[in-house]
Amino acid sequence: MPSPTPSPTTSEAKPETVSEDHRWSLVTFKVEDKLYRVPRHGFTDFSSVFETMFSLPQADTTQEGDTDEAPIVLPSCTKVEFESLLRVMYPTAPRVRQVDGSKEHWVHVLKLATLWDMQEIQETAIAELEGLNLGQIEKIRLAKEYWVSDWLVEGLTDIVQTWGTSTTLDELGRELGWEAAARLVDLAVQFKPMKGKGTAQLPAPICPEKTCNKRHSLSSFAFEFEGDGIDPLRLTETCTSCTKEFPVADIEISSACPMGEEKLSEEIKVLFGEELKSMELHDIV
Template sequence: MADNAESAGPPSTTSGPFLAVDHKTVHFEVEGLVYHVCRYGFETYSLSVFRDMFALPQGSHEESAVGATSEEGATRENPIKLMGCTTSEFQSLIEVMYPRQLSGPPALTKEEWIGVLKVARLWDMPAVAKVAIEKLSIMDLKPVEKIKLGKEHGVPKWLKEGYIALVDDLSIVSQKEMETLSWQTAFRVLWARDQIARKQEGEGGSGGLWTRMGTLYCGYCSAQHRSHRRQISNPQTSCSYCNNVPATSGYGLIVLDNTALTTATPPPGDKSKLVADKVAEVFEEDLKEAELRDTAVPEVADT
């Protein structure tokens, strides 16, 4: 008996939400070594240098920002030569862009993360630079390191923190460390410290003198009636004997027990603000330059 049922065709399908990445590859040469890597990370994270280079039409002889044409990089015999970085820095960058574990960025050393930050700035990779800065910020960066790295790689936060640390307390760094800074920077640190010291002297040195309750006496009574010394609990209130207010009478207060006097230190908040304000004034140009470099390129758009 004949089967009248229609032959079933192939089932209809729709595309799933996860699309495969086009894993095109490229050959790079760094310090004589040739690397064969995926283009994806370079196209995604480099907002101009590599993205523009890979956008060149095939067969074009027009040069990109790194001096490569579209014909270069296709084979091992004709790699794109990358200048301005070492093999160690390039390999660290590869580890960050293509991590081998699911836990995120690799556990690189401080020197390796500095190398990643260097090439990320060199090749316009703000997202990679951000990761490197976050990782380095939780490592042991000394004030002089923060100043040098902040200047070199455009990290205003480090630059400001480094300057504040030195202006606040120069004893935390050695002479050898200070010698690694330019003489202009060292001079401005010393000048800022001197300005703060002079300002503190002009405002009463370390914050004036303090004394215990019960050691203050009315200055008017002591001057006019030596036998009538009246104790004062509050210099803003009037004396119970002469009715003069020590704060406004012109006679002030008398301290009979000099051993009760102590030197007052300024509140920590006041000193910190004074240092921060002076750093912002003295190193204004450096901080602005680092800020401009850090914000010159927008965040990487979703791809």
């Protein structure tokens, strides 16, 4: 059987040029003592820093990163951090081998995504870390280092709400500075719900049941309170004649907790306003 002969039209047709998504240009990076030869499009697609770098004209015929002999040196990260980022950018066989989901891995990814303005990858790292139970101080430290304003407010709010049961004053002072730590402790004292006991002196109550109307001789009511002071404490009495329970007084104990959660959040945003404003300038969530 004779071999098939391509038609003149087929042999003379010029191949279609495909996008870089299907025609990869490789680039060589050097991190510490190791060379990495990876597709360039991931860095230009995800990072405005690298997109700008690769668009700049270079005088030499061989551009930096074209070969192993002329790599782009990345002094601002370690091999472990860079490889963590590569596993997210270029996942291999995702149905067989999942991306490492450890906290350390995603912190590495967040660091480089922030450094190189990789917003989509940065948002992914933040979402993954939010599901990994960050500690209070850890969340604040990462928030300040990588400009995640929501984490700063959440971490500080959590410290105030749980003050005395988790973070110590020494830890807080080392992380925030002693002046800010002292102010935060003051907020914690104002916010902390209180417990207590009291006695209310009231006129002798009358049962509201129309068929009863018994006047009770009790005029002193003992009560206990525990809470945020938003709702009044309702005192009730059970009629000894008809057994009907009825309210006799509402005791306001709002002084037990002069600051609610909404006010607490506002105070924290004022206290750390400069840092939060700086984070907003970096367009970080």
